[in-house]
Amino acid sequence: MAPFEPVLTRGLGRLDLTDLSVYEAQGGFGALRKALRDMTPEAVVNEVSASNLRGRGGAGFPTGRKWSFLPNDGRPRYLVCNCDEAEPGTFKDHMLLEQTPFQIIEGLVISAYAIRAERAFMYIRGEFLEGYRIFRRALETARERGYVGPRIAGSDFSLDIVVHRGAGAYICGEETAMLESIEGKRGEPRLKPPFPANAGLYGMPTVVNNVETLCCVPHIVERGAQWFSSIGPPKCPGPKIISVSGHVRKPGNYEVPMGIPAGQLIEEYAGGLEPGRRLKAIQPGGGSSAAIFEEDLDTGLDFDSLAAKGTMLGSGGFVVMDDRTCLVRAALTLVRFFEHESCGQCTPCREGGQWVARMVGRLEAGEGSNADLAILRTLNRTLTGTNLCPLGDSIMPFLSSVLRRFPEEFETHVTQAGCPLAAEQAVAAGAGA
Amino acid sequence: MTNGRRMVRLTIDGTSLEVPEGTLLVEAAKSIGVHIPVYCYHPKMDPAGLCRICLVEIEKMPKLQIACNTQVAEGMVVHTASSRVAEGRRGVLEFLLLNHPLDCPICDKGGECDLQDFTLTYGPGASRLTEPKLHKPKAVDLGPTIVLDEERCILCRRCTRFDNEITHERRLIVVERGHRSLIGTADGKPYTSYFSGNTTEICPVGALTSKAYRFRSRPWDLSHADSVCTQCSVGCNYRIDSRFGRIMRTYTRENPAVDDGWICDRGRYTFNYLYEPSRLRQPLIAVDGELKAATFDEAIALTAEKLGRAAQARRVGIIGGGRLSDEEAFALQLLARDVLGSDNIDYRASAQKYASPPRYEARLADIDDASLILIFGAVTPEQAPIADLRIRRAVARRHARLLFVGPFVPPAFVPSRHVPYAPGEIAPLMRALADVVHHGREEQGEGFVAEIAQALAQAEKIIAIHNGRDPQAVEALDALLDRLAQYDHPVGVLVVGAAGNARGAEAAGCVPNLGPGYAPLGRTGMTTARMLDAAARGEIDALFIAGANPALTFPDGALVRRALERVEFLAVSEQVMTETAAYADVVFAAASFAEKSGHVTNLEGRQQPFHQAVEPPVQVATDAQILAALAHALGKPWVISAEPAVLFSQLEKMQRPARTRSSRDPLPRPCVDDPVPVPDPASWPDGLTVIPIPHLYAGGGAAAHDPGLAPMRPQPFAVFHPQDAQQRGVADGTRVRLRGPGGEIEVQARTGDHVPPGSVLVLADMPEAPVNKLTNASGYGVACVDAATVTASQELSA
C-alpha cells in the first residue's frame, strides 16, 4: 500500500495557501471547474455518495445521503458551512480556516452546486477573528476571480456566500441552533422533526456540513470516489485531521488515514508520551466522548471502530492524559464546560448538568461523599439519552467512563478528602527539594 | 379515513387503537384514557420537547422518546408505564425539584399544580440533593398584571411560546442561559399584553401569578359558575370563581368556536369594581338636584308615574339594551311597546348603527381558513381582542392576507397592508370595487381599487369585518359581496359590536322599526338621535336609559348633554355612577352579569347562556326585576316577567323565524338617521379632523371604576402626525387642549406617522376627556390645538 500523502493539509506550513495563485498553482479550483463544466449536480452527489464520505462535524453521517434527502419541491435551498468549532480538544477547522480558506470556498461552491443551493452561509465561531478576516479576504478574491458570485467560472451556476460570525456559544455548533443563530434568534437547538433537509434555514431545505467535510469534496471530485474510499476502512474512509493535545511531546493537527490505531497516532505522529510517563486515558473524539485507555491503543480511529468501543470519533479532538492527570479534575473541567454551555431548554441537561457539576466540584475539593458517588453512578441513566440535543447527552460519557475504570481514584477523593495525586506530587516535590 | 387522513393502527400499553396519521402520541394516548404527563406541551401550541417529562418507551427504539413530538406510526408499540419510563420520569422530576423552593403551602397554584400532582404520582420519594438550593429572584414584577417567581419556574416556556405563537407579540423571552435561565421581557419593558392573564393559567406551576388573585384564595375553596364575558361582543366563555359570595377570579372555559380557550385581560380582570365604594348599592332619587338614597319601591313608583304620564302624551323614550342580557333587552322593548305603547326604543347609544350583517353572516371560526381578511372601521385588537387572536393566527400561520381600509394604520402584530381611505370615502370605495369585480376588470380600478379588487378576486375565502357605523359602506359591501359570491368566493361578514350585547339587543327588538327576531313592524319610532333631539327641544318628557352611557359614547356629545339637561325626567339603570347617571332623577342600582343568569348573543349571533355566580347586594335588582316592577306599577304586570327563563321562552319563539330563514333572505335592517357629513377641517381655524380611536381599557362604566384595570388604563391622549405636531409646536408628552365647535378637552399629545396628516386620533370613551365634545353625529369631528395650552404645559412638563 502506498504511503499516506496528506490531502487536506497538503502544502500547509510550506506554502502560503491564503494566496490564491499559490492555491491555484497547487491545482486549486480545478475540481470546481471540472464539476461545473463536466458534471451534473446529480453526478457530484453520486460521486460523493460513492466515496462513502462521512461528516467530520461529529456525527459521521454519510454526506451523500444527507444531500439526497432534500425534497425536490422547487423551494430555495441553502448550504451552511459549520465553522463554529468549539468542541473541547478540537482545533482542525480553525487551521483550515486560517491556512487554506480557498479550499473551503471551493468545497462550498461545488457542494452548493451539487445540492442546487442558491445561497451558502459560512458560520464562523466568534473567537476566530483572524480566521474570519482571512476568510473574508479570500472570499473577496474568489469573487473577483469569478469563483463565487454570478455565473461561476463561466457556467450557469451562481452562488452567493454569506459570512456569519457566531457570538461565543458552543451550542451554536449544533446545526439547528446554528440555523436559529443565523436567523437572528437565540441559539438553541430546534426540536426534530422536522429536519433541516425539510425545514431548515428560514424554513427552507438546508444542508449543514462541517468545514473538513466540505474540504474533502473537491478532492473527491478531482480524484474520484474510488481513490477516496480506498483510504482507510471502506465504510468510513478518507483522510482525517486529528487534533492531538495533552500529554504528548508533539501536540498538533495531524492528517492521517481514517482508521489509524490510536497508539500509532501517538507514537508516529505526536512524538509519544514524555519519558517515564504512562498513559492513563484518552478522549478520542472531543469533550463529548467517553475515554479509552491503555488497553484500547490498537483501536482504529474511525467512526465505527470507536463506536464499537462505546465512544466516538466525534470531531477528532484527541486528548491524551498521562498518569499525572487527576481524572476527577479532568472530569470537572468537562462537566463545568457543559454546565456553562447548556442552552437550558431541556430539563435533564439544564438541571442535571448543574447538579453533576456541583457534585464533581465537591469531590474535587475534597468535600464529596459516597452518596455523591452513588448518585453519579446512576445519573447516566436519567441524564443521558433523555435530552433534546446531543449536548445534554455528552455530560456523562467521559465522567462515567473514568469513574468505571478508576473507581478508586474517585473514592480516594472522598476518603482522603482531596486529590491523592496532588498529595503525591507535593511529597515528590518536597523530596526533590 | 377521517377528514381525508389515513388511519394508523398502534398499541399503547397493550390496547390497540386507530387514530388519524399525524396524531401525536400524547393525544393518541389521551383518546384511550392513558395519561402521559406533560409540562411544556400544550395542545394549542407547537410541540417544544423541552421538559422531557412525557418520555415513553417505543419498541424497537433504543432511547426513550417524547410523546409530545412523536407522531403515531403503523404498528408502533408504546409503553407508558414500564419501569424504564418510570425511571425516566422520576429522573426528570428529580431534576425539576433540585432547586425548586417547595413553597407550596403559600403558592396560589397549590392544589392545581402539575408539579405537585406529577410528583405525587410519578416522583421520587425523597430528594437526594444534599446541598443548599440555588436561588433566583422571587416576586418579580413583570408588568401591571403579572408577578413572576423565577424559583418556581420550571422553564417549560409555555408563557414565552404563548406570547410568540398565539399573540405574536414577542414580549416575553428567556434571558440568560442554562440553569441560570430566567423568564423576562424584551428590553426589560413591562409585560403589557392584553392577554397576559392567560399565562397564569397555562403556567403549569405557580411561577406566573396574577396580581388580582395572588394570595387571595386556595383553589379548593372556590365555587364555580359557567358564565360568558360581556365586556366586548366576542362573548368569550369563562368561569367565575367565587369564595364566600365574592368573586375571586375568572378562568377560561374553552369554547373552540368562540374563544379557543383564551380570554383577554379586560374580560378577566373586570370584576373588582363590584366591590368599590362607587358601586351603586341602592336606588337613588334626586332631591333638589342631588341624588339621595331611596328604596326600590320609591324609585319604581316615581319612575312609573313619570314614564306613564309621558307615554300618555306620546313623549317618552327608551335607550339601551346593548349591555343587558337578551332576556332583559327583550323586556326593555316590552316596556316600550307593550307597556308604554311607544316604539321609541333604541339600543344604539354610540356611533354603531348595525350589529348584524343582513346576509353572509360569518362565524368567528370562519376567520381560521379565510384567505383574505378585510377590515374597515373596527379596530379588532382593541374592540374584539380574542377574535383578533384568530386573525393573527390566520395571517401568521395560515398565510391569510390582512387588509385594513381606513384613515389610520391600526395596531397589528402580524403582517398587514393598510390602504388609506378618509372617513366617508369607504362607501364609494366599496361601490367602485363592486363595479370592477362585476365587470371582471379588477386590474383597471383606479388607485387602490385595483389592488384591493385583485386581492378580492384572488382570495379563496373572504371575511369582512367592520364596526357597523357607516350604513352606506355596509350597503355597498353587501353589493360587493354579492358579486364575489356569484363567482363562488365564500364570503362572510362579522360586525364588531360597540357594546357587549349589541347584537343580542338588535335581535331582541331594541330598535324603533323591528320587533324581537328582526320582525319588521311596519311602523317606526324614534332612533336614539331623534329621541335626544326631541328631548333637547322639549318634545320628550321622560327618558329611561338602561345599561347605556350615551353621555360618553354618543358621537354628538353636545346634543346628548342638551337633551339630558333639558328632559324633565330621566331614569337610569346602572351598576356604577356614570356620566349619564349623573343627569338622572332616578338611578336604579342594577345587578351585574355575575349576579344574574340569562343569555347573551355575541357578534357572530351565537346565543350563549350564562349562570349566576354570586348574589347581588341586597338592594340591588336585576334589570329584569326592575322592568317587571315598572310594568307592575304601570298596571300591566302580565307583560314582563322578572324571570329570565320565562322571558327567554317568549323571546326564543319570536327569534326562531329569523334563525331558520334561508340564507339568501336578508335580515331586515334597523332604521338609521340621515347621514351627517364628516366635518370639513377647513371649517375651523387651523382645524384637524378628529378621529376617535378605541382602547381596550377605555370606557366610563366598570372600566373606569375597576381598581384591577387602573394600572392598565391609559390617560386621555391624542396622536398627531409629526408634521402637524411640529407646525403647532406640540411635542410628545405635552398636555394640550383640543378645541372644537362643540367644546374642548385636555389630552396628552403623542405623535406617530400612522396618523394621516391633517387628522388627529383621539382616545374615545374617556370620561376625563370625552371626545364626543369634539365630534358630531357622523362620529368624526374637527378641532384645533389651543395654542395657549401648548407653551404653558410644556413648561410644566419640563
Ligand SMILES: Cc1cc2nc3c(=O)[nH]c(=O)nc-3n(C[C@H](O)[C@H](O)[C@H](O)COP(=O)(O)O)c2cc1C
Ligand atoms: C453541541 C454540539 C456542538 C456541535 N459543534 C459543531 C461544530 O463546532 N462544528 C461542526 O462541524 N459540527 C458541530 N456539531 C455537529 C453539527 O450538529 C452537525 O452534525 C454537523 O455540522 C454536520 O456536518 P457534517 O455532516 O459535515 O459532519 C455539533 C453538535 C452538537 C450537538
Ligand code: SF4
Ligand atoms: S440538551 Fe442541553 S444544550 Fe441541548 S437543547 Fe437541551 S438544554 Fe439545550
Ligand code: SF4
Ligand atoms: S413561568 Fe411558568 S409557563 Fe413560563 S416557563 Fe416558567 S413554568 Fe413555564
Ligand code: SF4
Ligand atoms: S375578548 Fe371580549 S368577550 Fe373575550 S374576554 Fe376579552 S372582553 Fe371578554
Ligand code: FES
Ligand atoms: S411535554 Fe414532551 S417534552 Fe415537555
